[in-house]
Amino acid sequence: MLTFGHNMLKSFRMNVFSVSQIRDWDAFTIAHEPIHSIDLMERASSAFVRWFCARFDDRCPVIVFCGMGNNGGDGLAISRMLLQKCYNVRTCVVKHSPKGSADFSRNLERLESLTAIEWIETAADIPTLLSPPIVIDALLGSGLSRPAEGLMAEVIQRINDAQTPVISVDIAAGLFADMPNAPSDSIIKPTHTVAFQCPKLAFFQPQCAEFVGEWDIVSIGLSEKYELQTPTSYFYTDAAIIEPFTKARKKYSHKGSFGHALLIGGSYGKIGSIVLSAKACLRSGAGLLTVQAPQCGYDIIQTSIPEAMVLPDWHWRINTAVPNIEPYSAIGIGPGMGQDPQTLLMLRELLTLLTSPIVLDADALNLLSKHPDMLTILPKNSILTPHPKELQRLLGQSWKDDYEKLTLLRDFSQKYQLIVCLKGAHTAVALPDGSIHFNSTGNPGMATGGSGDVLTGIITGLLAQGMHPTDAAVFGVFQHGKAGDRAAQKCTQPALIASDIINEMRW
Ligand SMILES: NC(=O)C1=CN([C@@H]2O[C@H](COP(=O)(O)OP(=O)(O)OC[C@H]3O[C@@H](n4cnc5c(N)ncnc54)[C@H](O)[C@@H]3O)[C@@H](O)[C@H]2O)[C@@H](O)CC1
Ligand SMILES: Nc1ncnc2c1ncn2[C@@H]1O[C@H](COP(=O)(O)OP(=O)(O)O)[C@@H](O)[C@H]1O
Ligand SMILES: [K+]
The missing domain is CATH 3.40.50.10260 (YjeF N-terminal domain)
Structure with a gap:
């Protein structure tokens, strides 16, 4: 199942040195x-x-x-x-x-x-x-x-x-x-x-x-x-990242070779979020995708993404059911999910069942923020994709400047052994080893509702295909921005919408 091999991060990063290191580098x-x-x-x-x-x-x-x-x-x-x-x-x-x-x-x-x-x-x-x-x-x-x-x-x-x-x-x-x-x-x-x-x-x-x-x-x-x-501890991910991951698919590979992803999310009025994640997940190359969503999302998802299977919750408006996780090679949860107490129960129960890393975004992060005890049961190397406001909620505090923000981000990632992608113009991916990887792609056109849902889908899809979580996070963030850059070239930054990012995804 592992199509991409093990943690290739070392081969595609540029060091970001401190002033004293630059001076030593000069002297050396x-x-x-x-x-x-x-x-x-x-x-x-x-x-x-x-x-x-x-x-x-x-x-x-x-x-x-x-x-x-x-x-x-x-x-x-x-x-x-x-x-x-x-x-x-x-x-x-x-x-x-x-x-x-x-x-x-x-x-x-x-x-x-x-x-x-x-x-x-x-x-x-x-x-x-x-x-x-x-x-x-x-x-x-x-x-x-x-x-x-x-x-x-x-x-x-x-x-x-x-x-x-x-x-x-x-x-x-x-x-x-x-x-x-x-x-x-x-x-x-x-x-x-x-x-x-x-x-x-x-x-x-x-x-x-x-x-x-x-x-x-x-x-x-x-x-x-x-x-x-x-x-x-600081690295810059540039275009060299693509090269180790551009492997041709083997001639006799089949859909089972590329993993089965499960995405959980959506709620009444927010089914679009999980639709965006689902489309991006499939475009990332996942072999199979199942989407768990409330009943109200059933027709919407089946119609807008015929390639995905749907696991409808018994509840009309929200996610409540704990899925059988056995068939899935990776799970992503949170986009558009809402924070109903029944959804919280589902999330808590799901986390206790997990043995491998999961991707958490949006309302899954907001629920974690309100119930931080759940952070300790997350599998090591799980991937969290907060924007700055969500990070603030997770940390339970703000920061006095961006330097302190990075320190807090790193401490959090190391304390819980989690991968945290702090989204923004240079999305910062913090790894449990204390390193932080700044992304080089993306543009302000991506500051539009649903862009983050696309990222969740991409990273879940890469994880489902067996990519190491650190690679899935850093490479996924890079490709998300790259697709956003292609989309902006085609339709200009103001006109860019999240679906354009999906349509410009290519590996
Ligand atoms: N490895 C590299 O990156 C290389 C760097 N070089 C250049 O060397 C520069 C660093 O040179 P330096 O270490 O001489 O540093 P600067 O050129 O920044 O100047 C430092 C000097 O200015 C003084 N100073 C510091 N802050 C001041 C302030 N606020 N007001 C007035 N004076 C102040 C210092 O006391 C010192 O004498 C780099 O930025 C780059 O332009 C290149 O020449 C060669 C290779
Ligand atoms: N100015 C920007 N430059 C580059 N990328 C950006 C910029 N603004 C937003 N993005 C990217 O767009 C995405 C927005 O995610 P998020 O804030 O979660 O949006 P949503 O919740 O609407 O999906 C992130 O991946 C972020 O890195
Ligand atoms: K200067």
Whole structure:
């Protein structure tokens, strides 16, 4: 029955390192490649310039704002490279320190032979950005050690006021890469961030959205060995995830080879939820699907998804019956289910019968929140798919910022040994080993009723086919977003509805 093999997660994730790890990674590469730090800076800067030139031609005037650390050093090298490509470039350096870093100083010498540097030593020196050029922000990078203040804060403010495209080198000036800023901090609001080698934790935090903008990663060839040997708890799931899972079906396989899923949900007025889950479950490749729903859903489900079998509850409006779980290879429960006391009894009884992981969403999560004792009887590696409000209910508390939210998410997942997919723009999948996997796909068009029901169906379908629960969660979240992206391309984000995600599912 196991068609996908065992936990393939290791082969398809990009590490998200902390600032101190990035610094060590840098040093490791310099020592082991070996390469001089100035040449590594040259490599980083040319990677940025390649990205930049592919998007902006040399008719766009460019103004590069530099600090005096290595981020500023990158900025100086970028200025030089753009000048050599005949771009119209002004270079301004904020004199925030008596002395620049060694590689900043080397790059300053190299640039001074090509052009005049404009030093910003007081607010009066800040150039007016009237006919808006493109701003490259190389003021401060991952070496930020305190919030930007004084002259630096003033420059940041002026750039933000200019309403011009701003491209941040590595990370926006003033933004901490892996810890929260205070609301009053001065931070560049870039249209785009071009980060070196790996994303920063801040890129996945909703509270940092305006300080990140759109973002891309450019490779600067840091040591692969370091990446493999250095433990981290944060990962980014990119398109490489698809490859280990794209296996052709065996010639003599049959519907029994792909599992039998059971979905439980729906209630009077909310049968549509379980219909969406059911369609997505079948599209995920499950061999057979049974849907348990109240009587009122019988005709609706049989008519809208003839491929699914229906197990009607005796109750007209709600789910009450505990199913015989023996025939099923995976169970998903919750979409549109309601929270009637009789449904609660059914859920509680069902949980005591389980021996393998289950998928829980929506009202199943709300019932768990009200009766947290049930969390302890959930099979290890069960998959919960809360949106932030549902997570808050599960935790029984809120969080002061998005960083604390991640800590609470991880603690919860580890305490109960559950997989928790916290849904959002970069859905965060927390695993019982303490790792958190941020998703790369999806778009705001998916912020529409029923999108989450589709995800429940997908993950249940993957689990039914024998996929390891961690793979089913991370891969399912990725494919859900990917289908959403295809759907948005076809019908635009505002017009996207959950059914479009199902129609764009392909493996
Ligand atoms: N492995 C990588 O990712 C590489 C990174 N490089 C660049 O190096 C950058 C990191 O360089 P640094 O560590 O020099 O860091 P920064 O360029 O961010 O600057 C740090 C300097 O600014 C000072 N500083 C910190 N916070 C300040 C504030 N709020 N106001 C004023 N001054 C402040 C510090 O005391 C220090 O002197 C990266 O962001 C990236 O641009 C590349 O040059 C080479 C490879
Ligand atoms: N801005 C966004 N960017 C990317 N994905 C999003 C965005 N908003 C919502 N989604 C995705 O859409 C789904 C919404 O789920 P949920 O909130 O449970 O909706 P519903 O309960 O209506 O089904 C989640 O998978 C979420 O990750
Ligand atoms: K920067």
